[in-house]
Amino acid sequence: MNNYRIVETFTENQVSDLMDLYKNEFWSDKRRREDVLKMLASTDVTIGLVDECDRLIGFTRVITDFVYRAMIFDVIVKPTHRKCGLGKVLMDAVLNHRELQAVESFALNCLPNMMPFYERWGFTDDVGEMKFMRRTTG
Numbered sequence: 001m002n003n004y005r006i007v008e009t010f011t012e013n014q015v016s017d018l019m020d021l022y023k024n025e026f027w028s029d030k031r032r033r034e035d036v037l038k039m040l041a042s043t044d045v046t047i048g049l050v051d052e053c054d055r056l057i058g059f060t061r062v063i064t065d066f067v068y069r070a071m072i073f074d075v076i077v078k079p080t081h082r083k084c085g086l087g088k089v090l091m092d093a094v095l096n097h098r099e100l101q102a103v104e105s106f107a108l109n110c111l112p113n114m115m116p117f118y119e120r121w122g123f124t125d126d127v128g129e130m131k132f133m134r135r136t137t138g
Helices: 012-023 033-042 086-095 112-119
Strands: 005-007 045-050 056-064 069-077 105-108
Touching: 012 033, 012 045, 012 056, 045 086, 056 086, 069 086
Parallel strands: 069 105
Antiparallel strands: 005 045, 045 056, 056 069
8 A cells, every 4th residue: 555645743634533543442542632632742753644635544653762762652553554564654664763763772562462563673572671560540
């Protein structure tokens, strides 16, 4: 599928498309537009894929210090456009992004069934003695 282009900023309509993408996933279906707008404004690198009608069909984002660490979030492709290689396009766009070339270590969270997808870029769950910790509010 070559009928897409990469964007790093989003129109109001594309933010609505992002909300639709989030509604399709168990991990993001409760997100509210005002929170997503705040998140977009506070994210260091955002990457979207838009179709020929400028509709958002894929999205990911990165929070980083641009030197040591970068955390990849929300790798998501519209259900009707899956199995076309767009997830790979998003990941390649992140890992080849001009502003992220100096980053020493990338991390992400995913379900076990998605691990083989990310392993092709060298991601592993073999992180030695390190453990992931989380604190949530609400």
